Amino acid sequence: MSSVAEEILISRIVDGNAAPADWSALAAAAASDPEVWARLARTGEAQNALRAQLERALEAADCVEIPAASSRRPRWSIWTGWAAAAALALAWLGIGWNRGDRVPAESPAGPAGFDQLAGAGSDPTTPAEPAGFLREGAPPGHFLEELPAVMVDARPASDGNGQEVYYIRRLLERARVDQMYQVNRNELGQPVAVPVSTGPAVPRPPL
Amino acid sequence: MTAPKGQDPVAAAAAGDREALASLWREHRRWVGAVLLAHLPPGADLEDLLQEVAIAVVQHLKELREPEKLRPWLRSVAVNTAASAARKEEVRRRVLRPLGEGEQGGPVAQDGRQEQAADARRVLEMAQNLPTDYREPLLLRCVQGLSQRSIAEVLGMPETTVETRLARARRLLREALERDQVGPAPSAPPQPAAALTRMQP
Numbered sequence: 001m002s003s004v005a006e007e008i009l010i011s012r013i014v015d016g017n018a019a020p021a022d023w024s025a026l027a028a029a030a031a032s033d034p035e036v037w038a039r040l041a042r043t044g045e046a047q048n049a050l051r052a053q054l055e056r057a058l059e060a061a062d063c064v065e066i067p068a069a070s071s072r073r074p075r076w077s078i079w080t081g082w083a084a085a086a087a088l089a090l091a092w093l094g095i096g097w098n099r100g101d102r103v104p105a106e107s108p109a110g111p112a113g114f115d116q117l118a119g120a121g122s123d124p125t126t127p128a129e130p131a132g133f134l135r136e137g138a139p140p141g142h143f144l145e146e147l148p149a150v151m152v153d154a155r156p157a158s159d160g161n162g163q164e165v166y167y168i169r170r171l172l173e174r175a176r177v178d179q180m181y182q183v184n185r186n187e188l189g190q191p192v193a194v195p196v197s198t199g200p201a202v203p204r205p206p207l
Numbered sequence: 208m209t210a211p212k213g214q215d216p217v218a219a220a221a222a223g224d225r226e227a228l229a230s231l232w233r234e235h236r237r238w239v240g241a242v243l244l245a246h247l248p249p250g251a252d253l254e255d256l257l258q259e260v261a262i263a264v265v266q267h268l269k270e271l272r273e274p275e276k277l278r279p280w281l282r283s284v285a286v287n288t289a290a291s292a293a294r295k296e297e298v299r300r301r302v303l304r305p306l307g308e309g310e311q312g313g314p315v316a317q318d319g320r321q322e323q324a325a326d327a328r329r330v331l332e333m334a335q336n337l338p339t340d341y342r343e344p345l346l347l348r349c350v351q352g353l354s355q356r357s358i359a360e361v362l363g364m365p366e367t368t369v370e371t372r373l374a375r376a377r378r379l380l381r382e383a384l385e386r387d388q389v390g391p392a393p394s395a396p397p398q399p400a401a402a403l404t405r406m407q408p
Contacts (some may be wrong), residue, residue, distance in 0.1 A: 004374075011374035017355070043381045046330065050380065051349040053331040054241065058350070060254040061240035066225075066232045066261050082381070152299075185287070 001029040010040050015049050144172040217274035228268070232261060234279055237359070244284040244335060245343040247334045248293035250300075259288050278361045333383045334376075341376035344369050 009026045012018040030036040147170040154165045181193040219227035236257065243256050263284050271280050334342055347358045355373070359366040 007374040007378040008370065011370070011377050011396060014377060015355070015373070039381070042385070043377050046381045046384050047291070047349075048347070049330045052333050053328065054334075054346060054349045055351075057244060057253065057331060058240045059235050061236045061257055063238060063377060064257040064261055066229045066265055 001025070006036065006039075010036075010043050013040060014044050142173055142175060144174055146171055215274055217268075217271070217277050217302075221268045221271055221274070227337050228265065230266060235278070238347055238353050238357075239281055241284050241346040241350045241353075242282050242343065242361075243289055244331075245339075245346045246286055246289035246293075247335065248289065248296045250296055251289070251292045256285075256288050256292055259292075260285050263288065278357070279363050282361050284348075325405075330380075330384065330388065333387065334380055337376055337379050337383075341379060344372045345376035345380065348373055 006029060009018070009022050010028075012022050013026065026036060026040070031167070149167040149169050152166040152168060154163050157164050180196050180198065182196045183191050184194050186192050216227050216231055220231045235363075239260055240253060240257055242261070243253055247253060247256070260281075264281070267284070271277065334345055336342075336347065344358050344362065347353055347361065348355070352362075355366055355369050359369045362369065
């Protein structure tokens with residue numbers, strides 16, 4: 001009996017789907033190779049161990065319910081994503097502002113977001129303020145504001161003095177592009193860029 | 208909002224019937240969890256991803272044109288959610304690696320019970336490390352109540368293909384366990400009678 005035929009018979013038996021003919025075929029194979037029974041037993045044991053472990057892991061699934069309220073995303077969160085995508089597209093296409101002739105600007109004070117997180121002036125290792133650099137380097141009206149920082153991690157400092165806090169600084173920017181694209185996936189799972197429209201222009205106050 | 212009596216539960220849920228939607232979710236969430244486990248990126252949390260799938264179901268079920276394709280649709284939502292988590296995790300890893308994340312202390316001693324639990328977890332980990340084509344049907348088959356036919360429907364493939372992949376997956380898992388020497392101990396001398404008693408329908 002081929003190893004493929006044997007693995008199918010063993011699998012059917014482990015599954016509880018074996019017909020009497022399957023049992024007979026396996027018994028016939030075992031007559032010339034008694035190890036078949038050991039392989040059957042080990043496969044059954046592996047299956048039982050896996051089922052038990054999976055059951056335990058899936059207990060988490062029983063706690064997950066459909067969200068009670070509508071979980072529609074607020075419009076601003078959608079547009080924040082688009083803004084980030086547009087900024088990335090600009091960076092990728094190289095049509096952003098010319099950074100070659102800019103010099104980082106000194107800033108007298110850190111932005112509010114950082115100050116709130118780390119405590120104003122408490123950390124002498126604070127880098128030169130990147131927001132200031134962007135403000136100086138970007139065309140007028142490009143840099144809008146710094147949003148509150150998002151903390152990623154915190155841990156005791158290695159020298160035992162204070163905490164090391166890891167955070168992401170978020171800069172709200174504005175740029176003008178000719179066309180926006182959304183990255184979707186086609187039926188083969190490959191990424192494809194799809195042009196999107198934001199609808200007709202309506203007058204609204206600037207951010 | 209409640210759908211008229213006799214309406215297809217999937218159509219009712221898609222039309223906004225919250226009860227139908229909740230009941231539909233409860234019926235399918237376990238195997239959706241198994242699909243997520245088959246595609247779970249390292250470091251991701253099953254419960255978090257399942258919650259994301261639940262949100263996606265609420266938001267997009269109305270876009271499902273053919274209610275009979277619910278299972279493959281749910282699977283694709285789960286696979287995409289896991290893939291998206293993998294991409295986020297990769298970004299997070301690349302951002303935090305320079306910050307020293309992952310630096311651990313020395314090996315931690317484990318008592319016997321911890322070792323046993325770790326061994327049990329290894330079985331699932333080994334199944335998750337099988338080639339993609341094999342691990343998903345194998346994990347789905349371990350979900351109570353999911354038949355080979357249902358798995359074929361979820362994966363969009365013939366039942367015979369599912370059977371072949373299940374058989375290969377079981378053999379690969381057994382061989383991996385034999386190599387690793389964890390979980391089920393190597394069997395005692397062949398006990399055909401015992402095996403027959405345990406497994407015969």
